[in-house]
Structures are given as structure tokens and as C-alpha cells.
Amino acid sequence: xxxxxxxxxxxxTAAGAGSKPAPATIEAQSVAPPPTVxxxxxxxxxxxxxxxxxYVGIASFAALLxxxxxxxxxxxxxxxxxxxxxxxxxRLYDLFAGVNVxxxxxxxxxxxxxxxxxxxxxxxxxxxxxxxxxxxxxxxxGISEPVVDFIRYLPVPALVPLTVIWLGIGETSKIALLWxxxxxxxxxxxxxxxxxxxxEYVEIGMTMGAKPRSVLRHIILPxxxxxxxxNLRITLGWCWTYLIIAEIVxxxxxxxxxxxxxxxxxxxxxxxGGVLTIGIIGLVSDxxxxxxxxxxxxxxx
Amino acid sequence: xPGAPPPFIAIERVSKAFQADPRTPPIAVIxxxxxxxxxxxxxxxxGPSGCxxxxxxxxxxxxxxxxxxxxxxxxEAVSGPSRQKGMVFQSYSSFPWLNVxxxxxxxxxxxxxxxxxxxxxxARHYLDLVGLKGFEGYYVNRISGGMRQRVAxxxxxxxxxDVLLMDEPFGALDAQNRDFLQEQLDVIQRSEHKTIIFVTHxxxxxxxxxxxxxxxxxxxxxxxxxxxxxDVLPAERTLEHKDSEVFFKLRNRILGITxxxxxxxxxxxxxxxxxx
Numbered sequence: 001x002x003x004x005x006x007x008x009x010x011x012x013t014a015a016g017a018g019s020k021p022a023p024a025t026i027e028a029q030s031v032a033p034p035p036t037v038x039x040x041x042x043x044x045x046x047x048x049x050x051x052x053x054x055y056v057g058i059a060s061f062a063a064l065l066x067x068x069x070x071x072x073x074x075x076x077x078x079x080x081x082x083x084x085x086x087x088x089x090x091r092l093y094d095l096f097a098g099v100n101v102x103x104x105x106x107x108x109x110x111x112x113x114x115x116x117x118x119x120x121x122x123x124x125x126x127x128x129x130x131x132x133x134x135x136x137x138x139x140x141x142g143i144s145e146p147v148v149d150f151i152r153y154l155p156v157p158a159l160v161p162l163t164v165i166w167l168g169i170g171e172t173s174k175i176a177l178l179w180x181x182x183x184x185x186x187x188x189x190x191x192x193x194x195x196x197x198x199x200e201y202v203e204i205g206m207t208m209g210a211k212p213r214s215v216l217r218h219i220i221l222p223x224x225x226x227x228x229x230x231n232l233r234i235t236l237g238w239c240w241t242y243l244i245i246a247e248i249v250x251x252x253x254x255x256x257x258x259x260x261x262x263x264x265x266x267x268x269x270x271x272x273g274g275v276l277t278i279g280i281i282g283l284v285s286d287x288x289x290x291x292x293x294x295x296x297x298x299x300x301x
Numbered sequence: 302x303p304g305a306p307p308p309f310i311a312i313e314r315v316s317k318a319f320q321a322d323p324r325t326p327p328i329a330v331i332x333x334x335x336x337x338x339x340x341x342x343x344x345x346x347x348g349p350s351g352c353x354x355x356x357x358x359x360x361x362x363x364x365x366x367x368x369x370x371x372x373x374x375x376x377e378a379v380s381g382p383s384r385q386k387g388m389v390f391q392s393y394s395s396f397p398w399l400n401v402x403x404x405x406x407x408x409x410x411x412x413x414x415x416x417x418x419x420x421x422x423x424a425r426h427y428l429d430l431v432g433l434k435g436f437e438g439y440y441v442n443r444i445s446g447g448m449r450q451r452v453a454x455x456x457x458x459x460x461x462x463d464v465l466l467m468d469e470p471f472g473a474l475d476a477q478n479r480d481f482l483q484e485q486l487d488v489i490q491r492s493e494h495k496t497i498i499f500v501t502h503x504x505x506x507x508x509x510x511x512x513x514x515x516x517x518x519x520x521x522x523x524x525x526x527x528x529x530x531x532d533v534l535p536a537e538r539t540l541e542h543k544d545s546e547v548f549f550k551l552r553n554r555i556l557g558i559t560x561x562x563x564x565x566x567x568x569x570x571x572x573x574x575x576x577x
Contacts, residue, residue, distance in 0.1 A: 198392075198393040200390045200392070200393035200394065201393060201396065203364055203382065203388060203390075204388060204390070204394075204396075204456075206364075206381075206382035206383075207362065207364075207382045207383070207384065207386055207387055207388045207457075207460070207462070208384060208387075208407065208408055208410065208411050208456075208460045209383060209384035209411035209412065209460065210410070210411050214410075214411065218407075218410070219396070222396070222398045223396070223398065225398070297398075298440075299397055299398055299400075299440035299442060299443075300397060300442060301442070
């Protein structure tokens with residue numbers, strides 16, 4: 001019991017009616033009401049629980065969906081511009097079932113996932129060692145940084161004609177395009193991650209007798225890993241952007257192709273179905289990596 | 302000097318200048334410092350922030366090179382970092398991705414003079430020595446700043462260095478933790494017989510820990526005075542010594558010197574700002 005705790009209810013009644021209001025007022029002033037969830041949400045840099053964040057996220061999605069239902073239900077927007085949610089769901093079902101087309105939409109999703117997967121894996125596999133070497137050796141940085149920086153600023157769509165001329169319209173040219181779009185961004189991000197490893201960590205390693213190879217493997221790599229995983233997650237999102245560009249320009253399969261061919265017949269429900277699919281894949285993969293991040297790097301908290 | 306045994310660490314006429322920009326003249330950081338340190342001594346470099354004391358310690362550690370002069374350890378010139386010279390930093394001193402015991406094991410990882418069983422024994426020994434038994438599995442972000450510095454000390458000792466270089470290792474700790482760790486370091490120093498160079502700007506810490514204190518001037522660093530604490534205080538010290546008359550007198554005398562220096566540094570800084 002602390003010194004300024006309120007007196008027990010029995011003693012305050014015993015003290016008589018005259019003295020009762022005074023302690024009650026003091027009590028009301030000394031204990032601030034707990035801030036409500038709403039107050040926490042709107043206060044500057046306030047804090048809430050993860051559950052509340054989730055509810056807000058769901059509510060935001062639900063509101064968007066409600067707006068969509070209303071806009072199509074009351075025909076604020078014509079159907080050829082904005083398909084109704086139900087129409088999109090029905091069309092998506094047809095797509096997956098393979099109604100009126102030669103193959104199921106699953107196959108298109110699979111080929112898109114394959115393209116993103118291969119291109120991104122190749123980007124990461126090359127960007128991680130090169131980025132780390134750029135941060136470690138001036139000579140590697142000196143040679144690669146100007147080239148990387150130059151290519152990084154080239155708009156990927158502008159390179160589509162080149163990839164087609166060099167590599168044709170097969171899988172290779174699409175994967176190459178995605179690779180160009182992500183590798184040159186990723187390598188600089190990784191180099192920065194490695195550079196941000198505190199100098200102290202490296203020096204501790206060197207005064208423990210570690211050779212540069214061991215410092216890279218046992219200190220720099222684990223130290224930079226959390227921020228590297230974050231950067232991989234962000235770049236994976238860009239990879240999806242470039243995928244649609246690659247599939248729209250020259251392709252006969254993939255989510256982008258389905259969207260593009262639907263445009264020709266103004267099937268806006270198919271377009272929305274395709275866009276929604278990409279959104280959901282992006283959301284799921286992003287959340288999955290975040291979840292892994294929290295699990296792997298629990299020691300940071 | 303013929304006849305006299307050579308010192309364990311010999312800092313011989315070391316000077317250091319930095320050149321941030323080729324268009325500006327180099328800035329002198331250390332000006333012709335010579336110090337001889339015997340084996341098993343705890344020597345404190347005391348001076349105002351940014352005076353170059355850390356730089357001199359890093360030159361001893363082989364993490365930086367001297368512009369002029371050289372450092373000899375056990376008769377050999379220092380040419381780079383090695384396991385012989387262990388470092389304890391003020392921050393980022395232990396690895397967050399490893400737990401307490403793995404951080405200490407890291408110090409043993411690159412030793413080829415002992416086998417695996419001996420490494421494990423040593424890891425436990427140093428865990429005990431710094432009083433972290435029971436915290437083996439804790440990640441360092443979950444333990445206090447003082448415990449983190451103890452992890453760093455244990456890990457550095459585990460690497461088996463001859464020289465321990467400590468760069469304001471207790472600078473970020475609260476007063477209670479600092480007192481406690483200072484006392485612990487004194488115990489460790491006597492049980493492990495390491496030669497320690499300890500950098501600090503805290504006069505009380507310097508007097509409590511040091512066999513000898515080298516008071517550094519403002520930049521460019523020179524040695525203003527050498528204070529032989531070991532002549533007035535016993536080798537074995539407890540916190541009670543901080544309340545003794547001898548301690549007070551010594552501390553106040555050194556504070557007088559450092560205050561005058563701090564004022565001068567400020568004037569130099571002001572002068573630099575005014576002229577730029």
C-alpha cells in the first residue's frame with residue numbers, strides 16, 4: 001500500500017458525510033483516466049497494441065471494399081470502368097476454373113511467380129556478395145559504383161526492346177528484364193547495409209585475431225542481416241512492378257498477359273481480378289517476410 | 302638506458318596528424334608523446350574529449366598508424382591489430398545477434414593455441430569472473446548496459462591478449478554501475494595480470510583505477526603530467542578508498558589541471574569557429 005492510496009470505503013463512510021466530498025475530489029484529480037484506444041491512435045507518435053493495429057488495418061480494407069460496393073451498386077461509375085466486387089469474384093472463379101480459356105489462371109500465376117522467383121533469386125545471389133565486397137574494398141567499389149549507378153537510373157521499360165532483340169521473347173528476356181530492374185538497386189542497398197555495420201564490431205573481430213574473411217562471415221554478415229532482409233523485402237515489391245511491364249509488352253502467359261489481353265475486349269472485371277491477385281500475392285509475401293524478420297531477429301527487441 | 306630492462310610497452314616519440322581535406326593543412330592530433338609501460342600496469346590516459354588520447358590508444362592497438370614515431374610491445378613494433386591487443390569500446394562493445402556465452406566464446410573462436418575443451422572451460426571461467434553466471438542464454442539487448450560491458454570484458458579476456466585497451470568502457474553507465482565495474486576491474490586486473498591502458502575523462506575513475514595517470518593536454522595532445530597513484534594508494538583498492546583524504550587531495554589536484562585544460566580547449570574551439 002502506498003502513502004497516498006485512497007482510504008478504504010468503510011473508513012470514509014465512517015468519517016461522516018461532511019468530510020466525504022473532499023477526498024473524492026483529490027482522488028479524481030490525482031488519478032488521470034487511462035488514455036482510450038482512440039486517443040492513443042490519434043496522438044502524435046502514440047502507441048497501441050498489435051491487435052489494435054490489425055483491427056484498424058481490417059477496418060481500412062473493409063471501408064475501401066464498402067466504397068467499391070457502393071460505387072458499383074449505385075452505378076456512380078459505369079461498369080466498363082469499374083467492375084463490381086461480386087462480378088470480379090465471379091470472373092476470378094471462371095479464370096481459375098479455366099472457363100472459356102485454354103488454361104487455368106493458376107498456371108498464369110505460377111509462371112509469374114516463377115519469373116519473379118528466378119529473377120529475384122539471381123539478383124540477390126549476385127547483389128549480396130558484390131554489395132558486401134563493394135563496402136569492403138575500395139577497388140571493387142571504385143569499379144562498380146559508377147556503372148551500377150548509371151544503369152540504376154535507366155527506366156526499365158526503355159530496355160524492353162533491347163532485351164527482346166538480344167534474348168527474344170522467351171523466358172530469358174523477361175527474367176533478364178526483372179533482373180536488371182532489381183539487381184542494380186539491390187547491390188547499392190546491400191553495400192550500404194554492410195557499410196552501416198558499426199566500425200567497433202569489425203575492430204573487435206580484428207583484435208580477436210579474425211582474418212578479413214572471418215570478419216565478413218562472422219561479423220559483417222550477421223550484423224547487416226536484419227536490414228538486408230528488409231531491403232530484400234522492399235526490392236521484391238519492385239520486382240512485381242517490372243514483371244507486369246515485361247508481361248504486358250511481349251508475353252503469352254502470366255498475370256500481366258491476362259490483364260493486358262482483357263484490355264483488348266474491355267473486360268474490366270478480369271483486369272480488376274488480375275490486379276487484385278497481384279495485390280494479394282504482394283501483401284502475403286510482404287507479411288510473410290515481416291513475420292520471419294520478427295522471428296529471426298527477435299534478439300533486436 | 303643500458304642496464305635497465307626494456308619496458309613492456311614503449312610508445313616512442315609518437316606524433317599523429319589528420320588531413321581531412323588535401324586543400325587544408327593537416328591537423329596535429331598527437332605531438333611527440335613517449336610513454337613506457339611495464340608489464341601488469343594499469344595506465345590511464347586522462348584528458349578532455351577529442352584531445353587525442355583515444356587516437357594514441359588506437360595506435361598502440363594497431364588500429365591506426367602514427368605519422369611519426371613507433372610503438373613497441375615486448376620489443377616488437379606494432380604493425381596492425383592482433384589477438385595480442387584486446388579492445389573494449391564504450392558502445393557496440395558486444396554482438397547483439399549472439400547471447401552472453403556465445404559473445405564470450407567469440408573471443409576464443411580464432412585461437413589456435415588451445416583445443417575445444419579448453420575453450421569451453423575458459424568461456425565458463427570468464428563468464429564466472431565477470432559475474433554473469435546464470436545469464437548465459439540472454440541476448441545482449443536484454444541485459445543492462447553494465448552487464449553488456451562485462452560481457453565485452455570477458456570476451457576480450459577470453460581472446461588471451463597481453464594488453465587490454467579500454468576506451469571509456471564505463472562512460473555510458475550510471476554511477477552505481479560504474480563504481481561496481483571499477484571495483485570489479487581492479488579485481489580482474491589483479492587475478493589476470495594484464496597490462497591495461499584505460500582511456501577516460503573521469504578524474505575520479507582515473508585515480509581509483511590507475512597505477513599511473515598520464516594527463517593529456519588539449520589538442521595536439523602532449524603529456525602535461527604523469528601522476529604516480531601507485532605511490533600514494535595501495536595496489537588493492539576498494540570503494541572506501543574513494544572517501545580517503547589521499548584520494549580527495551589527488552583528485553582535486555588533477556581536477557585543477559584538467560579544468561584549466563578544458564578551458565583552453567574551449568578557447569581553441571571558439572578560435573577555430575571564429576576564424577572559419
